[in-house]
Amino acid sequence: MGNVQEVLAGLDGELGWIRDTYQDLHRNPELSLEEHRTARLTEERLTAFGFRVLRLGGTGVVGVLENGAGPVVLARADMDALPVTEATGLPYSSAVPGVMHACGHDVHVSTLLGAAKLMADGRGSWSGTYIALFQPAEEVGAGSKAMVDDGLAAKVPRPDVALAQHVMPLPAGTVSTTAGPVLSAGDSLRITVYGKGAHGSMPHMAVDPVVLASAIVLRLQTVVSREVQPGESAVVTVGALNAGTKSNIIPDRAELLLNIRTYRSQVRSTVLAAIERIVRGECLAAESPREPEFEYYDQFPLTDNDSAVTSRVTDAFTVHFGAGAVDKASPQTASEDFSHIPDAFGVPYTFWLLGGTDAAAYAEAVRNGSVKSDIPANHSPFFAPVLDPTLSMGVQAHVVAALDWLAGGSGAGIRP
Structure with a gap:
């Protein structure tokens, strides 16, 4: 525990600028692949802390802090915001119309910057290399691949382990871990089906793509219930069905947008x-004049936590925070592109959940059975993690997770 306490000794003195950074980022959100201001801020801070700084994937930033012989640890934060109009009413609400940090990536950037500062200041307490990676465009599943494609694996030391966290609508003051699948794989799918257009008064002269698309929507409801083995998990959602322009015109095509999640x-x-x-099959039954078209996009890999790494990090958290602050995470049907980064190096990783909801409010909502109605979730215009103790945690x-490798293990029974 000694090395951890030495490195964290200065945390209280750093929380002021960490809070200011969080509020600044929240006030100035940037959409995917447009994180120019956030990237500049991150570069400036890492340079001031003594990191060697690289720009990769357009707006991605990597800081490398080499501190003698030893393991290499990579910690990642994502930076992009969402096209959401904020409704929190906070004094530091978004100043950018129609854009909001509605998923907590401002928490991720500010907490990793805080960790980077403490790791730099505490170099006498650990040995090895610490990599702080700030990734763009997580929300569209493009940022990690952009950094990998820009030569990430050749431009930084190969890590022994990769680490990441995500703030969630869970009680602040807690962290949640789990081995194995923690976030689902995600696929978005655009389907175009074709009909034969005609006047609305002459349906017998048409192949109606609206009816065809409707039949497809209904039949898709059987995929999970009748084709996925009980006990397995999958989600198939039809998020949009678009066809036609006028009530008396039968159109010649329809478009469906699907979202699929699997583990x-x-x-x-x-x-x-x-x-x-x-x-x-439905196109054949409807005598569609053309084959349907399938376009896959916004595809996210499975986030599958390594069991040994997760066990080691969980033990370190339990020693540091206490067992009452460390929960077992339930697999989430949300998706992430983080795993492309450790996969590019061929190294194990773990991804944990950070509580960001006022603990008393969360407990009351649980007692009242009103979590769904009273606790804003990620991507909600009301999503606003409490600053304390979320940022400190x-x-x-x-x-704590990084030092379990770089400082030889901080918990009982943890390997050096």
């Missing part, structure tokens, strides 16, 4: 094959 590659393959089979979690 295992075999289930993913089953679900996607079933979707394509159903669409083709986020900084500490990064430092």
